[in-house]
Amino acid sequence: MNVLAQLSSIPVRRTVALVAPVAIFAGACADFPSSPGPLDGNSASVAQASVTPGTFSAGSKAKKTAGGRLAFAGPNGIYTMDPDGSGLALLTQGSDPSWSPDGQRIAFWRFQNGWASGIYVMNADGSNITRVTLDGYQPTWSPDGKQLAFGCGGICVVNVDGTGRRSVTPPGFVNAYQDCVKDSDPSWSRNGVIAFTRWPDYGVPNARCLSLLTALMFPFDFWTEIWLVEPDGTNLRSIKNAEGDALTYAGWPAWSPDGSQLAFYTGGIGYDAIAIVDGYGFEVREVKRRSPVNWEEFLGGPDWSPDGKRIVFGSAANWGFATLSGELIQPAQRQLPSRFAVWSWSRR
Secondary structure (H helix, E strand, O other), X not given: OOHHHHHOOOOOOOOOOOOOHHHHHHHHHOOOOOOOOOOOOOOOOOEEOOOOOOXXXXXXXXXXXXXXXXXXXXXXXXXXXXXXXXXXXXXXOOEEEEEOOOOOEEEEEEEEOOEEEEEEEEEOOOOOOEEOOOOOEEEEEOOOOOEEEEEEOEEXXXXXXXXXXXXXXXXXXXXXXXXOOOEEEEEEOOOOOXXXXXXXXXXOOOOOOOOXXXXXXXXXXXXXXEEEEOOOOOOOEEOEEOOOOEOEOEEEEEEOOOOOEEEEEEEEOOEEEEEEEEOOOEOEEEEEXXXXXXXXXXXXXXXXXOOOOEEEEEEOOEEEEEEOOOOEXXXXXXXXXXXXXXXXXXXX
């Protein structure tokens, strides 16, 4: 049975941020079948996915979208396409694709039988799939393309060839069966700083294990925050607002290409939004707010265009781009094969 079909039968707790828990889960676990097929490390079947016309609520069609190529996960796995919505291709089963800095490879993870079953890397066309780890979730690349940071309960780093694994931040309470989730969604800036989503202790007591499945289903039940850390684990700190308080109900951080700003998803009573903050916090600016929340279409884990001037967001028929001033741009009238897109935009 599809992961989403299983989740649809689970009673839902709605929290202050009012974001659909099933949508949150799918943003990380990607609408894809719970039983991936055999892994072929030397080949991949790349399908041109069918699309149907969609609509976008605001913006101009006339402006040319930036270069690079987009990646996201849908019901059958990982897709890539051009920013105008053309060239949509299905590559392989998996979730949370992340482009390498040179745009030649994609890292991703797979979820099977309720567990994270490993981090993988493939070529941009879906070929040469290689397993990097036996566990972990939500990978991101180092600026030099030689390492991956990923969720491992805390945040871990590993060489792309699978060697040299180390812990950057520790997991939560560890029981006999699994590392409990404390950190997720890493994003590695060109300046070396790793941003990530943290599930703070006051929201999740260390004595209670927060499983990956529970964390991804009910993130805002646990007052998620965005934190920063150096790759060696030092200088751990949270992003704060103008009052000096940690930003809460926030996640899916994405560094701008120059490493100076973070885009992220956030929410509040009756709304959700895509916002920007500089690397030191304090000045938070929304570039897209939606009210009321659409429970059927996630506003998206955002990412930046190669020139740093636009941010991609949204899902299904209501995906598009926002400029830093908040102008909305419709790239094409296309319906995405995903209601819960978490985006990655290649820099080349």
